Amino acid sequence: MANRSKKVVISARITPYLKAAIDMAAAAQNEKIVTMMEALLEQGLNEIFVPTPFCDGVFREGAETNFMHIFGLIWSEDPILFKLRAGALGPNFAGEKNTREASVVTSCEYFKGDYDLYGDVDNQFPDLGSFKKVFINLNLVKEEWSIIEGYISFLENNKNLLPTYESYKKMVESSGAK
Structure with missing residues (x-):
């Protein structure tokens, strides 16, 4: 498993509506905003499916797998x-x-x-x-x-x-x- 303790900074502009929602959700869950944002990003990424690259190196029509599953396999620091x-x-x-x-x-x-x-x-x-x-x-x-x-x-x-x-x-x- 990759070392996930190292953090990087990202910067994004979001609507006041989403900012208020993140603030409120973090407060409701008794979490820090950054922890809530990390969880939401990972949850969103887990909902993405892509053509599977496994299939012995050949893309098969209709064969899909979870993006984060593949990402976790190929990730390297x-x-x-x-x-x-x-x-x-x-x-x-x-x-x-x-x-x-x-x-x-x-x-x-x-x-x-x-x-x-x-x-x-x-x-x-x-x-x-x-x-x-x-x-x-x-x-x-x-x-x-x-x-x-x-x-x-x-x-x-x-x-x-x-x-x-x-x-x-x-x-x-x-x-x-x-």
């Missing part, structure tokens, strides 16, 4: 590992940017290695199937993560240009940019 795991599940789960970053890593021979991306979480729920096996050189990915992010930004900003990752990396190195 290592932000790069987490982004890779989420992104490799596809845009329906992680959004386009994370999916593109993960795709660069998982499809590029350069990043192949012996680290099983889902090895420590796979088969925890055998009735759902398993993740597709993905082996990467995680240390190399971490070393080059800022270049990978730059590559994805470059592709997004220059849609008519499609250099390979290796070509982009050479271009950046020859320009002296960091």
Whole structure:
């Protein structure tokens, strides 16, 4: 289980109506507002269902599972590992940017290695199937993560240009940019 004692700050604007409701609900439950908000957020996230990525790495039509169930499996306090795991599940789960970053890593021979991306979480729920096996050189990915992010930004900003990752990396190195 992930260490949940570390807290992060989020900021959101809500209507006075919702703010009053949270205040009143927290008072009625004799809870702190932040505790009430965490519980409500988690409850809402538990109501989201997404196409299941388990099914031996193949999305099956109509097969859905709880978002937080998958999230709990792939969560890592290592932000790069987490982004890779989420992104490799596809845009329906992680959004386009994370999916593109993960795709660069998982499809590029350069990043192949012996680290099983889902090895420590796979088969925890055998009735759902398993993740597709993905082996990467995680240390190399971490070393080059800022270049990978730059590559994805470059592709997004220059849609008519499609250099390979290796070509982009050479271009950046020859320009002296960091």
